[in-house]
Amino acid sequence: MDESWRKAKAVFAALSAPPVIWLAVFFLAPLAIIWGYSFGNNKSLTEIAVDGTFANYIHAIKPLYMGIIFKSFGFALITTALCLVVGFPVAIALTFASQRSKAWLLLLIMLPFWTNLLIRTYALMAVLRTEGYINLILAFFYNALSRLTALTGHPLAAFQPLELLHNNFAVVFGLVYVQLPFMVLPLYAALDRLDRSLLEASLDLGAGHLTTFARVVIPLAVPGIISGVLVTLIPSVGAYLTPDLLGGPSSQMIANVIERQFKTANDWPFGAALSFLLMYMTFLALAVQAIVSRGRRGRREA
Amino acid sequence: MPYTWLVLGIGYRKSKMDGVPDSWKWVMDSDRYAGRIGVFSEADDMIELGAKYLGHSVRQIPPAVIDQVADMYIRQKPYIKIFHHDEGQDLLLSGDIDIVMEYNGDIAQVMAEDPDLDFVVPREGSLLNSDCLCIPTGAPRPDNAHRFINFVLDGRNGAEIYETIKYPTPNAAALALMPADYRDSPVIFPPADVMARCEYADFEGLDRAHLFDETVTRIFAA
Numbered sequence: 223m224d225e226s227w228r229k230a231k232a233v234f235a236a237l238s239a240p241p242v243i244w245l246a247v248f249f250l251a252p253l254a255i256i257w258g259y260s261f262g263n264n265k266s267l268t269e270i271a272v273d274g275t276f277a278n279y280i281h282a283i284k285p286l287y288m289g290i291i292f293k294s295f296g297f298a299l300i301t302t303a304l305c306l307v308v309g310f311p312v313a314i315a316l317t318f319a320s321q322r323s324k325a326w327l328l329l330l331i332m333l334p335f336w337t338n339l340l341i342r343t344y345a346l347m348a349v350l351r352t353e354g355y356i357n358l359i360l361a362f363f364y365n366a367l368s369r370l371t372a373l374t375g376h377p378l379a380a381f382q383p384l385e386l387l388h389n390n391f392a393v394v395f396g397l398v399y400v401q402l403p404f405m406v407l408p409l410y411a412a413l414d415r416l417d418r419s420l421l422e423a424s425l426d427l428g429a430g431h432l433t434t435f436a437r438v439v440i441p442l443a444v445p446g447i448i449s450g451v452l453v454t455l456i457p458s459v460g461a462y463l464t465p466d467l468l469g470g471p472s473s474q475m476i477a478n479v480i481e482r483q484f485k486t487a488n489d490w491p492f493g494a495a496l497s498f499l500l501m502y503m504t505f506l507a508l509a510v511q512a513i514v515s516r517g518r519r520g521r522r523e524a
Numbered sequence: 525m526p527y528t529w530l531v532l533g534i535g536y537r538k539s540k541m542d543g544v545p546d547s548w549k550w551v552m553d554s555d556r557y558a559g560r561i562g563v564f565s566e567a568d569d570m571i572e573l574g575a576k577y578l579g580h581s582v583r584q585i586p587p588a589v590i591d592q593v594a595d596m597y598i599r600q601k602p603y604i605k606i607f608h609h610d611e612g613q614d615l616l617l618s619g620d621i622d623i624v625m626e627y628n629g630d631i632a633q634v635m636a637e638d639p640d641l642d643f644v645v646p647r648e649g650s651l652l653n654s655d656c657l658c659i660p661t662g663a664p665r666p667d668n669a670h671r672f673i674n675f676v677l678d679g680r681n682g683a684e685i686y687e688t689i690k691y692p693t694p695n696a697a698a699l700a701l702m703p704a705d706y707r708d709s710p711v712i713f714p715p716a717d718v719m720a721r722c723e724y725a726d727f728e729g730l731d732r733a734h735l736f737d738e739t740v741t742r743i744f745a746a
Contacts, residue, residue, distance in 0.1 A: 286742060286745060352618070471605070486737065
């Protein structure tokens with residue numbers, strides 16, 4: 223017995239070593255370095271002295287930066303809410319699809335991951351811009367209509383393209399587009415496990431479809447909703463590419479400020495402090511979620 | 525080794541302008557082209573050119589003038605379509621904006637594709653920059669670097685490079701091989717009286733860089 227356990231332990235160690243080393247060297251170590259920088263100050267253009275100062279954090283909690291963090295959370299919350307509203311019906315459709323079409327539908331949801339985010343964002347720009355595909359299609363129909371009304375002697379005014387790109391709408395649109403699969407997949411995982419007999423029981427006992435949805439489906443899907451919300455919300459708060467490429471003059475999010483600290487402003491300690499401030503907030507959110515879900519489990523067991 | 529030099533100015537779509545927009549006013553301090561304006565998002569360029577428009581040098585800008593520049597951009601924000609990251613020429617070409625703060629060479633590139641585009645260095649003057657090739661001390665293979673620099677300095681190779689990038693060449697051998705439309709272009713080589721009103725900026729220390737960055741963060745957040 224002892225022998226086989228020890229053997230299994232060796233196998234376990236051998237299997238887990240590569241990911242553990244990978245994680246330590248390429249994730250934890252760089253993170254630790256940045257964490258160290260957040261307590262440092264600039265000695266010269268290329269040197270940072272880590273001397274345990276809290277000055278960067280004190281600077282980071284200035285109203286200017288806290289306001290930008292709150293605005294980023296605002297963008298992320300709107301994105302998450304829209305993803306939930308759009309993603310829930312998609313997840314339900316997936317759950318009730320036949321086995322054959324389910325595989326195809328899941329593939330369709332994964333499909334965007336095969337193209338790099340940057341390329342997809344540029345594609346969105348081509349769709350949304352002033353002379354983009356949406357405006358070209360609208361202009362085509364509008365001009366056709368205008369030619370028709372011209373026959374009656376009342377041509378329409380010239381087509382005014384919609385301002386779809388370089389504003390906050392474009393940022394939220396882009397974020398929803400990018401994050402939607404991350405919402406749909408955990409929702410689908412939760413709904414797929416749902417016991418169908420509970421739905422039949424609810425409908426049998428006189429509840430309508432809406433009541434069944436609100437009082438049976440949604441409560442049972444709560445774990446999926448929570449994980450979907452978290453994996454959508456957290457990356458959205460730190461979104462960098464989307465506001466940078468799709469945003470307008472007032473679309474600055476906190477990641478854009480952090481990026482400038484590491485590039486043009488050349489203030490790595492301050493950029494590190496801003497990054498970690500965001501990370502502490504994320505950890506806090508995760509801790510609250512853990513406590514809430516433990517409380518829920520406790521109540522259920524009681 | 526100087527590779528090219530560049531001057532910031534205003535790129536614009538001729539058919540959408542009322543005359544030549546030869547003042548920074550049209551991008552920084554006016555609603556005439558509301559919703560069609562692009563401003564360079566680089567902190568130094570934004571603030572230094574703002575100071576230049578207000579009649580100050582691009583060097584040693586006093587804090588009061590920096591605040592004045594910030595207030596001006598914040599007032600101007602509703603009319604600005606985008607703070608771009610040096611892709612102003614593409615935005616101009618695609619019709620997303622009609623007037624933009626950009627570098628001479630970048631606009632010269634898109635002017636070759638669209639004759640309705642032009643470039644002007646505003647009468648208040650502007651900011652000059654030079655791009656250089658440098659070999660860091662302690663570089664492991666300086667001989668290779670020298671070979672590359674020699675290659676770039678070769679007249680024929682240089683002519684190919686400047687024909688593509690459409691920035692001014694400091695290389696007389698390359699210039700001699702360039703066509704007249706390059707050598708006589710007032711976009712690539714702005715007239716001497718315009719150049720006389722332009723200045724180089726200095727690097728005025730890290731604190732200065734941080735102040736400039738915080739100022740643009742404030743402008744973008746407003």
